[in-house]
Amino acid sequence: MEKTVQLYEGKAKKVFATADENLCIVSYKDDATAFNGEKKGTILGKGVINNRLTNRLMSLLEQAGVPTHFVEELSDRETLVKKVSIVPLEVIIRNISAGSFAKRYGVEEGIVFSAPTIEFSYKNDDLGDPLINDYHALALKLATQDEIDTIKKYAFKVNDFLKAFMLEHDIELVDFKLEFGRLSDGTIVLADEISPDTCRLWDVHTHEKLDKDRFRRDMGGVEDAYNEVMRRLLGDTV
Numbered sequence: 001m002e003k004t005v006q007l008y009e010g011k012a013k014k015v016f017a018t019a020d021e022n023l024c025i026v027s028y029k030d031d032a033t034a035f036n037g038e039k040k041g042t043i044l045g046k047g048v049i050n051n052r053l054t055n056r057l058m059s060l061l062e063q064a065g066v067p068t069h070f071v072e073e074l075s076d077r078e079t080l081v082k083k084v085s086i087v088p089l090e091v092i093i094r095n096i097s098a099g100s101f102a103k104r105y106g107v108e109e110g111i112v113f114s115a116p117t118i119e120f121s122y123k124n125d126d127l128g129d130p131l132i133n134d135y136h137a138l139a140l141k142l143a144t145q146d147e148i149d150t151i152k153k154y155a156f157k158v159n160d161f162l163k164a165f166m167l168e169h170d171i172e173l174v175d176f177k178l179e180f181g182r183l184s185d186g187t188i189v190l191a192d193e194i195s196p197d198t199c200r201l202w203d204v205h206t207h208e209k210l211d212k213d214r215f216r217r218d219m220g221g222v223e224d225a226y227n228e229v230m231r232r233l234l235g236d237t238v
């Protein structure tokens with residue numbers, strides 16, 4: 001399957017059309033942004049790592065019963081996916097306090113929750129992706145109640161699976177962001193990516209950060225951290 005026209009260029013990926021109107025090709029870049037695009041940089045090799053990791057994790061999730069957009073890895077940076085209309089909600093699951101949760105509620109990072117939490121942000125760059133609840137999402141017609149219920153069910157299933165999988169590789173899954181989309185028949189599937197850009201991942205023993213927080217917080221060792229996640233989860237490096 002070949003790329004035809006570019007449909008979209010985002011902060012981390014480009015999306016291309018193909019001859020099949022139900023399929024598109026995503027191409028992962030090394031560009032990194034944080035704080036709603038205010039901080040910009042490059043993480044060398046990130047595109048390759050995020051492409052491979054996302055595809056592996058989506059294949060495993062598909063086997064575990066979560067439908068995804070993944071079709072086929074085409075190259076180091078490019079993957080064929082089912083074209084979806086993205087539900088404009090960023091779905092965030094947290095197992096441990098960190099990031100905006102810790103800041104918003106004035107607590108330290110690292111509090112292990114007795115049960116995972118879920119929250120939604122309205123995916124809208126102009127508004128800075130504000131926090132939104134189910135009622136507001138329904139009022140704005142961003143999704144139906146059925147879709148929200150399905151998304152929540154899948155999101156917790158993704159968490160159960162990923163948490164256990166990461167732990168087998170000595171990684172703690174602190175929190176992560178998912179995006180879902182609708183196929184042409186309305187079926188909800190997991191889309192976008194699952195990578196150290198979109199998850200907080202800590203070494204289980206040292207709590208060392210192995211994710212984009214190293215870039216956000218100018219901690220150094222960003223490429224090494226992404227490579228370490230790939231080595232642990234896929235037994236591979238770039």
Ligand code: ADP
Pocket residue numbers: 008009010011012013014015024069081082083084085086179181191192193
């Ligand atoms: P952003 O838009 O936040 O800058 P990216 O750089 O990752 O993010 O761009 C990828 C875009 O492609 C995102 O807007 C994402 O919602 C969208 N997308 C992800 N998977 C699919 C898919 N299967 N079909 C259509 N669009 C998708």
Ligand code: UDP
Pocket residue numbers: 090092098099100101129175176177197198199200212
């Ligand atoms: N996240 C993401 N994209 C976003 C916002 C958050 O992938 O636009 C991920 C982030 O990497 C983290 C989780 O979602 O794993 C929770 O992020 P948080 O709300 O703490 O926000 P942040 O601290 O990133 O501003």
